[in-house]
Amino acid sequence: MKISTRFSDSIHILAFINIYHGKVPLTSNNIASSIGTSPVVVRRLMSQLRKAGLLNTVHGAAEPSLAKDPTAISLYDVFLAVEDDSHLFTIDHKTNPECIVGGNIQETLTEAYHQAEVAAEAKLARTSLQDIIDTILVKQAQKEAKQRKED
């Protein structure tokens, strides 16, 4: 089972809200256009982000806002919000319990995979939404500077 685009799209939503706040109406429709998906998909993700305490939304009004400072939201917080107990690696659960390997490999790999997952999660935990926003804005500024030179 692989990690879906829900994670990427959720980071996108939060960054969009922060960057375009006060500049364009923060409707699920506008956000969906930026992601390239449907408004329902966006609202569904925003609902999960709200339940995780990362986002404030108003039923009926296009006024979402971050529930915390972007420096206080890590990518791992977002991951947990929309992927909760999904795993980076997949255990095969239909192995034969009568076999020495089949009967013990599930537990064994669960432990090994857990270590690798924790390492990845720790990296995500050390990257904040603010880091992502900063990088997006730097890349955009670079693009614009390059564009001006070419004109």
Place this chain on the structure above:
Amino acid sequence: MKISTRFSDSIHILAFINIYHGKVPLTSNNIASSIGTSPVVVRRLMSQLRKAGLLNTVHGAAEPSLAKDPTAISLYDVFLAVEDDSHLFTIDHKTNPECIVGGNIQETLTEAYHQAEVAAEAKLARTSLQDIIDTILVKQAQKEAKQRKED
């Protein structure tokens, strides 16, 4: 995209060959019974493991053998053999390039995800097939000891 059971099943195959070598015929059929899949799936994975230099096989004969010492095969080697360029996280490639966020988030997340992936891969690289085999055998011994006590 999530990591499929191919990775788990491949570790299973290698551990099985090491543990049952000389004890049962190492046919794709027997290995498949332990994993709970079909012989073709096993042969397909063994083919990839062979191409990656981890396994020796003989066309027509049930005599597969590890191409390296189990201490010299890491889980990351196995991962690369059967999942090659698959990623733990998925970038959404249909974001709108006209948007500041949509136009820069793909690159930005590629970098962030890469760091997390490398952390996980490093952990996998530090775990050897021998570690997995040892753990399987210890767990099996514990089971058998417990079973004897109950009798």
Place this chain on the structure above:
DNA sequence: AAATTTGTAACTTAATAAATTACAATAGAC
């Protein structure tokens, strides 16, 4: 030669993520 097994391609099935449809509930404009 016969029986067994591997290697691989082509195809089908199953699982699951994503998208869509539909509609009730809320908010804001007038």
Place this chain on the structure above:
DNA sequence: GTCTATTGTAATTTATTAAGTTACAAATTT
């Protein structure tokens, strides 16, 4: 207060992809 725009969410459909199956040539062993 009514109209319009919007959110929130359930139910369904579609698309994608991993897994499983079928088929058969090539190699091995007896």
